[in-house]
Amino acid sequence: MIADADALSAFASLAQPTRLAIYRLLVGHGTEGLCAGDIADALAVPATTLSFHLAHLHKAGLIMQRRDSRSLIYSLDIERMNAVIAFLSDHCCGGRPELCRPASSSKGKPNESVRRQRKAV
Structure with a gap:
């Protein structure tokens, strides 16, 4: 940490x-x-x-x-860079790390949780 x-x-x-x-x-x-x-x-x-x-x-x-x-x-x-990245993902998205998945891992598409949130707004 x-x-x-x-x-x-x-x-x-x-x-x-x-x-x-x-x-x-x-x-x-x-x-x-x-x-x-x-x-x-x-x-x-x-x-x-x-x-x-x-x-x-x-x-x-x-x-x-x-x-x-x-x-x-x-x-x-x-x-050190891995620790910095972990710092970001450990403290992001209100404790919901599934929302912090990098865009490159989803090929530019938001993951299902983000899509549901966008619909709710």
Whole structure:
């Protein structure tokens, strides 16, 4: 379980366009990650700006950093993101997690509970 303050830190970190772009880029590279130079090139972000945003994401616990020779490699902290997602689904929809099913799992169609609620309104 993730604390409210930790979830808020994660959300705040992702609420900035450059950090969200970095995170989305890293999602595509999973635990293998990318070196800082490759991230900067892919997003056309200056090194100093990138460093600031990577530090913010790292402090929020969303990404990990490791050294590979002279390069810093950044990758997702999958456990932390799963905890953030669990935080959302544990506290959503008035205690009815069946309403929180991601749209991709229902192929864009609302689940039966949501359809019933819409009819009732």
